[in-house]
Amino acid sequence: MLKNIKMKRIYLDHAATTPVSKEVLEVMKPYFSEKFGNASSLHSFGIEAREAIKKARKISSKLINARPAEIIFTSGGTESNNLAIKGIAFANKNKGNHIITSKIEHPAILKPCEWLEKHGFKVTYLDVDNKGMVNPKDVEKAITKDTILVSIMTANNEIGTIEPITEIGKICKKNKVYFHTDAVQAFGKIPIDIKKINIDLLSASSHKLYGPKGVGLLFVKQDVKIEALSHGGGHEQGLRSGTENAAGIVGFATAIKLAEKIMKKEAERQTELRNKIIKEILKIKGVQLNGHPSQRLPNNVNISIKGIEGEALLIRLNEKGIAISTGSACSTKSLKPSHVLTSIDLNDEQAHGSLRITLGKDNKEEDINYLLRELPKIINSLRKINPLKW
Amino acid sequence: MVFQYSKKVMKYFLRPKNVGKIKNADGIGRVGNMLCGDIMYIFIKVRIKRKKEIIKDIKFQTLGCPAAIATSSVITELAKGKTLGKALKITNKEVIKKLGELPPIKYHCSLLAEEALDEAIYDYLKKQKRKIPVLLKKKHQKILMSEKKFKKKFG
Numbered sequence: 001m002l003k004n005i006k007m008k009r010i011y012l013d014h015a016a017t018t019p020v021s022k023e024v025l026e027v028m029k030p031y032f033s034e035k036f037g038n039a040s041s042l043h044s045f046g047i048e049a050r051e052a053i054k055k056a057r058k059i060s061s062k063l064i065n066a067r068p069a070e071i072i073f074t075s076g077g078t079e080s081n082n083l084a085i086k087g088i089a090f091a092n093k094n095k096g097n098h099i100i101t102s103k104i105e106h107p108a109i110l111k112p113c114e115w116l117e118k119h120g121f122k123v124t125y126l127d128v129d130n131k132g133m134v135n136p137k138d139v140e141k142a143i144t145k146d147t148i149l150v151s152i153m154t155a156n157n158e159i160g161t162i163e164p165i166t167e168i169g170k171i172c173k174k175n176k177v178y179f180h181t182d183a184v185q186a187f188g189k190i191p192i193d194i195k196k197i198n199i200d201l202l203s204a205s206s207h208k209l210y211g212p213k214g215v216g217l218l219f220v221k222q223d224v225k226i227e228a229l230s231h232g233g234g235h236e237q238g239l240r241s242g243t244e245n246a247a248g249i250v251g252f253a254t255a256i257k258l259a260e261k262i263m264k265k266e267a268e269r270q271t272e273l274r275n276k277i278i279k280e281i282l283k284i285k286g287v288q289l290n291g292h293p294s295q296r297l298p299n300n301v302n303i304s305i306k307g308i309e310g311e312a313l314l315i316r317l318n319e320k321g322i323a324i325s326t327g328s329a330c331s332t333k334s335l336k337p338s339h340v341l342t343s344i345d346l347n348d349e350q351a352h353g354s355l356r357i358t359l360g361k362d363n364k365e366e367d368i369n370y371l372l373r374e375l376p377k378i379i380n381s382l383r384k385i386n387p388l389k390w
Numbered sequence: 391m392v393f394q395y396s397k398k399v400m401k402y403f404l405r406p407k408n409v410g411k412i413k414n415a416d417g418i419g420r421v422g423n424m425l426c427g428d429i430m431y432i433f434i435k436v437r438i439k440r441k442k443e444i445i446k447d448i449k450f451q452t453l454g455c456p457a458a459i460a461t462s463s464v465i466t467e468l469a470k471g472k473t474l475g476k477a478l479k480i481t482n483k484e485v486i487k488k489l490g491e492l493p494p495i496k497y498h499c500s501l502l503a504e505e506a507l508d509e510a511i512y513d514y515l516k517k518q519k520r521k522i523p524v525l526l527k528k529k530h531q532k533i534l535m536s537e538k539k540f541k542k543k544f545g
């Protein structure tokens with residue numbers, strides 16, 4: 001409840017979504033009006049849309065060192081993941097029926113895997129260590145003659161841990177199994193080169209990168225055997241039928257271009273802010289950092305606070321105009337704490353008091369100072385009404 | 391999960407009444423929710439007035455979500471000044487009514503408040519070596535069982 005609309009509002013939930021950059025919005029606008037053509041049409045209107053999408057494909061492929069023809073535009077990270085997992089499963093089921101993934105993947109990976117299990121596939125969900133790392137050796141051990149796909153995320157959306165995908169890529173290559181990575185949180189934030197790392201498929205999403213919602217991409221390396229899920233007019237190399245969302249795709253590509261330009265500088269700047277938050281927050285009694293201390297996304301802070309329930313903290317911060325998120329059981333439908341937090345061995349109490357702060361390019365040091373001023377006050381006030389000693 | 395707390399819930403959450411502990415309380419109710427891990431304590435002070443036992447003072451301490459804190463506050467306000475008999479009749483529905491509305495997923499928080507009050511009264515009657523109404527006894531046994539599971543889970 002924001003009583004005063006003019007109240008200072010600080011957005012620290014960029015892992016959830018990001019605002020569309022002004023520049024992106026401007027580039028998109030004509031594709032809703034004068035450049036509205038269907039990219040499949042032969043006339044000038046069609047050509048306009050087609051050319052724009054072609055250019056977008058080129059820009060997008062460049063960021064990860066792929067070829068334009070290897071980029072499939074989709075409706076977002078969820079669709080990209082579904083296409084990767086199910087598309088590979090269906091196309092390669094004569095080769096095997098086994099998939100390897102981790103316990104801390106996004107639901108957009110876990111749910112398609114669970115669904116495949118109902119249709120004759122076998123899935124191994126690898127454990128992670130208490131920092132959220134997959135052990136590449138575990139991947140290697142899990143591979144059988146029936147394994148067709150390994151899917152491990154580039155970086156985790158809750159705790160920010162960056163997975164050892166270079167090692168996992170090597171193992172997959174050696175064992176001739178496809179390697180998919182859900183790069184939704186890492187794409188455009190840390191460098192990813194699909195040639196240096198042996199990646200066969202990669203998912204990305206526009207709205208995590210200051211692009212519009214409802215657009216994403218799946219990189220599919222040439223010659224990878226994959227089936228379409230959506231059949232129709234044969235768009236996107238036949239892998240994703242449906243008239244292209246030209247405005248969205250152009251917006252996404254513009255966002256990618258901007259991200260590429262500021263990636264190095266922003267990664268450094270945000271890492272510094274992140275480290276400052278971590279350092280200051282850990283001074284508060286009963287606070288611990290979740291995830292990896294160094295192998296983590298530049299913009300991610302995830303902590304557990306003893307004697308605090310996350311949703312209460314979230315709402316209290318919201319009253320101060322600060323937007324963050326929590327993995328507390330209270331804020332889920334199932335009343336179960338986040339599967340990521342329980343996978344890194346947090347007990348229910350630690351998950352209960354978890355808080356995620358994710359920075360973005362518009363966050364300034366003064367925003368962080370404001371958070372660091374308000375947070376301890378709220379923690380104190382909530383702890384005062386806690387019946388337990390912590 | 392997507393829902394929004396009503397203005398009233400927010401008011402009670404941000405400025406709860408009767409927060410704290412009562413030293414030498416006559417009865418203490420301690421409950422926890424198995425699923426989400428929230429914990430609620432209610433303390434009561436009982437005074438006899440015209441041969442009736444009245445809840446003279448009541449306070450709560452809660453570790454939990456905004457709904458848990460708001461419902462704790464409301465139930466203490468509803469119970470204050472009531473006879474034990476009347477206080478036992480306060481249900482979570484009444485608490486929700488006083489809050490205007492509560493997201494359905496948060497109903498269990500109001501149930502926790504009802505249980506905490508019942509337990510405080512149970513504790514009082516027990517300490518006074520008094521006969522416990524059958525219904526209250528049943529409720530107490532149910533709470534005891536879930537508490538065992540809670541302790542196992544949350545330690």
Ligand SMILES: Cc1ncc(COP(=O)(O)O)c(C=O)c1O
Pocket residue numbers: 015016075076077078079081106108153155156157182184185205206207214215216
């Ligand atoms: C790691 C990860 N994968 C997939 C998704 C889903 O992406 P989208 O919202 O574009 O469907 C998200 C976003 O919530 C994510 O963080």
Ligand code: FES
Pocket residue numbers: 329330331423426427428454455456457458496498499502
């Ligand atoms: S008491 Fe658990 S969600 Fe409110």
